[in-house]
Amino acid sequence: MTSTAHDWLNAHGDYLYRFALARLRDAHLAEDAVQETFLAAIKNPNFAAQSSPRTWLTGILKHKIIDTMRKGQREVVASDLMNEDDANMDEFFDATGHWAEKPVAWNIPSDALEQKQFFGILQGCLDKLPKKLAALFLMRDVHETDNEEICKEMQITATNA
Amino acid sequence: MLSCQSASRLVSQSLDRPLHWQEKLALRFHLAICRHCRRFVKQLNQLQSAVKTMMQRTEADASIMLKPEAKARIMHIIQQHH
Numbered sequence: 001m002t003s004t005a006h007d008w009l010n011a012h013g014d015y016l017y018r019f020a021l022a023r024l025r026d027a028h029l030a031e032d033a034v035q036e037t038f039l040a041a042i043k044n045p046n047f048a049a050q051s052s053p054r055t056w057l058t059g060i061l062k063h064k065i066i067d068t069m070r071k072g073q074r075e076v077v078a079s080d081l082m083n084e085d086d087a088n089m090d091e092f093f094d095a096t097g098h099w100a101e102k103p104v105a106w107n108i109p110s111d112a113l114e115q116k117q118f119f120g121i122l123q124g125c126l127d128k129l130p131k132k133l134a135a136l137f138l139m140r141d142v143h144e145t146d147n148e149e150i151c152k153e154m155q156i157t158a159t160n161a
Numbered sequence: 162m163l164s165c166q167s168a169s170r171l172v173s174q175s176l177d178r179p180l181h182w183q184e185k186l187a188l189r190f191h192l193a194i195c196r197h198c199r200r201f202v203k204q205l206n207q208l209q210s211a212v213k214t215m216m217q218r219t220e221a222d223a224s225i226m227l228k229p230e231a232k233a234r235i236m237h238i239i240q241q242h243h
Contacts, residue, residue: 019220
């Protein structure tokens with residue numbers, strides 16, 4: 001068993017780390033999530049033959065990521081950051097509920113160089129958000145894109161809990 | 162009639178929960194007559210897809226690797242559980 005887990009770490013460790021880093025945007029949190037994933041995996045190594053080790057490990061990792069984000073979410077709510085419901089949105093509107101500053105048309109760049117700059121700026125914006133708020137923002141994406149898959153994996157890994 | 166503020170709030174909430182049919186209807190009416198809010202919806206979608214693309218880029222970036230210390234630590238944990 002141990003040697004298998006070693007092989008998994010060597011073969012999939014970097015990928016799992018990148019997967020976690022893309023969502024948690026914090027090296028330590030991402031490392032911890034990967035570590036938790038392997039811990040869960042060796043506790044219950046009889047993964048279903050229907051999925052590849054990478055798919056299976058990624059499924060476990062998604063749960064760990066969501067757990068981490070949930071923990072962050074509770075702390076955000078507890079803080080003053082989001083005390084007022086939609087407080088941050090309200091400043092975009094005037095007293096009558098109309099846009100104070102109307103949304104301006106965007107030019108989404110199509111050529112590679114501009115695109116690179118665009119993603120650099122987007123990255124910078126996410127970096128400027130408090131970490132936990134950024135996680136909240138990304139959590140939507142984890143849920144939205146992987147919901148069905150998560151539910152499927154949930155059954156496979158239910159005994160890991 | 163929904164205000165732009167309420168409409169945009171519903172749009173945001175629709176990402177997190179299914180809207181009631183009354184909300185959907187009110188939102189649809191508002192969007193039919195308000196190009197600013199239509200633009201807001203479009204841009205929110207563009208933002209979502211840009212974030213998704215950014216994630217995929219990170220996932221595909223082979224230069225990002227688990228740090229040797231972290232890998233060693235996880236190896237150690239695996240061994241302990243043997």
